[in-house]
Amino acid sequence: MKGLIKGFIDLIYPPSCLVCGHSSQELVCPDCLRKLPFINSCFCKKCGKPTLHSVFNCQACKGKRVYFSLCRSLGKYEEPLKGLIHQFKYSHRKNLAFFFASFVTEHFDNLISPVDLITFIPMLSPKERERGYNQAELLGREIANLARKPIEPTLYFKRKIKEQNTLKLEERKNNVKDAFSIKLRFGLDLKGKTVLLVDDVYTTGSTVIEASKVLKKAGVKEVRVITLARVP
Ligand SMILES: [Zn+2]
Ligand SMILES: [Zn+2]
Numbered sequence: 001m002k003g004l005i006k007g008f009i010d011l012i013y014p015p016s017c018l019v020c021g022h023s024s025q026e027l028v029c030p031d032c033l034r035k036l037p038f039i040n041s042c043f044c045k046k047c048g049k050p051t052l053h054s055v056f057n058c059q060a061c062k063g064k065r066v067y068f069s070l071c072r073s074l075g076k077y078e079e080p081l082k083g084l085i086h087q088f089k090y091s092h093r094k095n096l097a098f099f100f101a102s103f104v105t106e107h108f109d110n111l112i113s114p115v116d117l118i119t120f121i122p123m124l125s126p127k128e129r130e131r132g133y134n135q136a137e138l139l140g141r142e143i144a145n146l147a148r149k150p151i152e153p154t155l156y157f158k159r160k161i162k163e164q165n166t167l168k169l170e171e172r173k174n175n176v177k178d179a180f181s182i183k184l185r186f187g188l189d190l191k192g193k194t195v196l197l198v199d200d201v202y203t204t205g206s207t208v209i210e211a212s213k214v215l216k217k218a219g220v221k222e223v224r225v226i227t228l229a230r231v232p
Contacts, residue, residue, distance in 0.1 A: 018087055018096075019080040027099050028084070037076040038107075039230065047205060048072040050232050066205065067212035068223040072111060073202055073230035074103055081229055085200060089135045097135070100228055101142030111224055116193040118144045118151040119215075121207055139228065140198040149196070152188055154218075155180050155211055164207060172206040180214040191219035202227040 017024040019032035028036075043050050044058035048071045051058055075081045088096040105112060120140035123129055137153070144151035158181040164172050184190065195215055199208055202225075212223040 018084060032080055036081050037078045039073055039075055046070060048230055050076060066209050067216050068225045071225035072108055073227045074107060075229055077201055077229035077231045085228055094138055097138040097142045100139055101146055104143055104226055105146040108226055112147045112196060114194055115149055115196040115224060118149050118196045119154040121199040121211055122155050122157060136199050154182055154184060156183050169204050172204050176206050176210045180211055182214055182218045192221050194222045195220045197223055197225045199227045201229045203231045
């Protein structure tokens with residue numbers, strides 16, 4: 001029955017690529033898939049920033065306390081990845097969570113396998129709550145499913161903050177400073193654990209750095225971070 005309904009829907013709305021709009025059985029057609037700006041070769045081993053040559057500490061993280069042990073992003077925040085993330089966040093394209101998660105688990109298998117627990121950046125603002133879903137949580141849940149790891153909400157905003165992407169780069173750090181708190185379900189202990197923190201886009205890193213700080217304070221041994229994209 002499900003197959004019949006899908007067949008009927010496909011007849012009226014033939015499935016098409018979310019990037020180029022051409023007919024495609026996959027969310028993204030093979031041509032557009034090849035154009036995704038994956039970060040494969042040279043990057044900072046600490047924060048994942050794409051660099052000309054691989055380095056252990058790039059200019060952006062030299063002398064900066066980041067609290068996570070390492071951060072990796074699937075690709076650069078450029079088209080067509082940028083547009084796909086936009087659709088994922090703002091156009092209710094929730095099925096992109098699985099699409100992205102399958103790339104993340106494939107690319108970062110070594111990073112994910114020692115992790116005890118997966119968690120995610122919570123919803124930032126009432127505006128996001130209106131949207132009805134947290135894209136970082138959806139992504140985290142699909143990664144957890146594929147990697148067979150437990151996932152738990154751990155971070156909450158203890159005060160109101162503005163959406164990071166509405167702010168200038170230098171304002172972002174203050175916006176999230178001391179904004180997180182930890183709330184755990186009964187029986188969950190973070191002490192000594194290696195935690196994977198998931199977010200959608202790494203811009204200045206302020207959000208994941210602040211969140212990592214709070215997780216470390218709660219006893220987490222190591223925070224590893226994965227984001228879908230990285231503003232180069
Ligand atoms: Zn396409
Ligand atoms: Zn770096």
